[in-house]
Amino acid sequence: MNSKKQSLKLKIYKLCGAIAKFRRYSFVMFIIFIAALYGFILLRINSLSQAEPSAEAVTNQVKAAQVPHIDKKVVAQLESLKDNSVSVKALFDQARSNPFQ
Numbered sequence: 001m002n003s004k005k006q007s008l009k010l011k012i013y014k015l016c017g018a019i020a021k022f023r024r025y026s027f028v029m030f031i032i033f034i035a036a037l038y039g040f041i042l043l044r045i046n047s048l049s050q051a052e053p054s055a056e057a058v059t060n061q062v063k064a065a066q067v068p069h070i071d072k073k074v075v076a077q078l079e080s081l082k083d084n085s086v087s088v089k090a091l092f093d094q095a096r097s098n099p100f101q
Helices: 002-023 026-049 055-064 072-084 086-097
Strands: none
16 A cells, blocks of 8 residues: 555656656747647638539529519609609719719
8 A cells, every 4th residue: 555655656756747847848839839720720711711612502592592673663663753853863863973982
């Protein structure tokens, strides 16, 4: 029983000595770990940004997309408002001449 305690104490003592040796290089190991993590993240982002969707995924998305439908009555009402109002007509003309303003 006594020899087990001594061997356990010896192992703990050796472990403490090893930890003390590595503690000196802890900052360098931390910087290497951060650099490796940063490199892995950059490689992962690069590989995911260049991934192309499959043809099946594209067709599924195209089928799921709804084509917008504009009612002809709404278009006619907008046209009549454009013709009737001078300020609205000026807004339409201004938007046509400079759409990014």
